[in-house]
Amino acid sequence: MEQGRIIKAISGFYYVDTGADVVACKARGVFRKQGITPLTGDFVTIEEQTVTEILPRKNEFLRPPAANLDQILFVISSTEPEPNFFHLDQLIAICEKKEIEPLLVITKNDLKEGKSFGSVYENAGFSVFYVTPEAERDQAVYDCLKGKVTLLVGNTGVGKSTLLNRLFPALQLKTGEISDKLGRGRHTTRHVEMFSLPEGGYVADTPGFGTVEIGKYEVIKKEELAFCFREFAPYVEKCLFKDCSHRTEKGCQVVNAVKEGKIAKSRHSSYCALYEEAAKIKDWER
Numbered sequence: 001m002e003q004g005r006i007i008k009a010i011s012g013f014y015y016v017d018t019g020a021d022v023v024a025c026k027a028r029g030v031f032r033k034q035g036i037t038p039l040t041g042d043f044v045t046i047e048e049q050t051v052t053e054i055l056p057r058k059n060e061f062l063r064p065p066a067a068n069l070d071q072i073l074f075v076i077s078s079t080e081p082e083p084n085f086f087h088l089d090q091l092i093a094i095c096e097k098k099e100i101e102p103l104l105v106i107t108k109n110d111l112k113e114g115k116s117f118g119s120v121y122e123n124a125g126f127s128v129f130y131v132t133p134e135a136e137r138d139q140a141v142y143d144c145l146k147g148k149v150t151l152l153v154g155n156t157g158v159g160k161s162t163l164l165n166r167l168f169p170a171l172q173l174k175t176g177e178i179s180d181k182l183g184r185g186r187h188t189t190r191h192v193e194m195f196s197l198p199e200g201g202y203v204a205d206t207p208g209f210g211t212v213e214i215g216k217y218e219v220i221k222k223e224e225l226a227f228c229f230r231e232f233a234p235y236v237e238k239c240l241f242k243d244c245s246h247r248t249e250k251g252c253q254v255v256n257a258v259k260e261g262k263i264a265k266s267r268h269s270s271y272c273a274l275y276e277e278a279a280k281i282k283d284w285e286r
């Protein structure tokens with residue numbers, strides 16, 4: 001009997017890093033009957049090349065399938081493709097709910113400066129890194145990955161693999177893959193693989209998992225939502241209205257903070273849109 005961590009799951013095989021070795025395992029038959037799927041990132045017990053036990057998870061994602069994350073590095077290109085702030089804010093909120101630290105890397109600053117929207121996130125209290133094809137700005141990103149388990153999330157073409165290759169040249173990931181529509185299945189393997197880092201920790205790429213798809217599988221209740229926007233916290237606390245939705249109520253402290261420019265309009269719009277979506281789901285369930 002040994003313990004280890006699943007670093008790759010593909011075609012019914014789980015690759016378990018035991019520290020000494022990486023062992024290809026099957027899962028116990030009973031997991032399937034119980035509806036349990038081992039995930040990349042899981043701490044497991046293995047016996048004779050079989051995963052026999054999954055240790056409790058601190059958090060999990062079913063799409064992309066990954067568990068026990070410390071942080072998600074959102075990779076956003078300043079252009080080509082254009083950023084979508086609604087989807088980004090939705091995924092950041094999901095991270096906050098799961099207690100996973102969101103970090104932002106903005107790529108393609110050589111084509112278009114990403115500082116104007118990056119500063120919205122800096123002001124909200126997130127770490128934001130700005131990179132170009134030259135490696136000179138990469139050290140700060142490298143440092144924040146050390147010793148942590150980090151999942152990279154971002155749409156096809158934003159530069160996830162390019163960034164990982166610059167940081168860890170040994171990986172030699174393929175870049176410039178054809179977009180989903182043309183290439184899915186044939187050119188893109190949709191799986192999550194964790195790479196162990198030279199100074200401890202793991203980093204995982206998520207090829208083929210777009211931000212829209214990830215958002216679809218996670219629901220935040222409307223009552224929880226304001227707590228998933230970290231820069232709202234001081235104003236939510238001060239808001240005196242019971243059951244305030246913090247959207248348009250006159251005298252709401254959050255609404256006032258938006259008016260005074262202390263909370264970015266774009267962040268608040270994302271909040272309102274998510275709130276309305278969440279409210280709909282509840283009606284439908286009733």
Ligand SMILES: Nc1nc2c(ncn2[C@@H]2O[C@H](COP(=O)(O)OP(=O)(O)O)[C@@H](O)[C@H]2O)c(=O)[nH]1
Pocket residue numbers: 107108109110111131132133154155156157158159160161162163174175176177
């Ligand atoms: N100009 C510029 N191009 C970049 C940058 N980062 C990535 N690219 C290009 O964008 C394309 C997609 O990159 P890739 O790493 O495959 O994106 P992924 O789908 O997120 O893994 C490739 O042609 C890269 O060379 C950047 O910072 N600046």
Ligand SMILES: [Mg+2]
Pocket residue numbers: 160161162174175176177207
């Ligand atoms: Mg890639």
Ligand SMILES: [Zn+2]
Pocket residue numbers: 239240241244245246247249252253254255
């Ligand atoms: Zn309010």
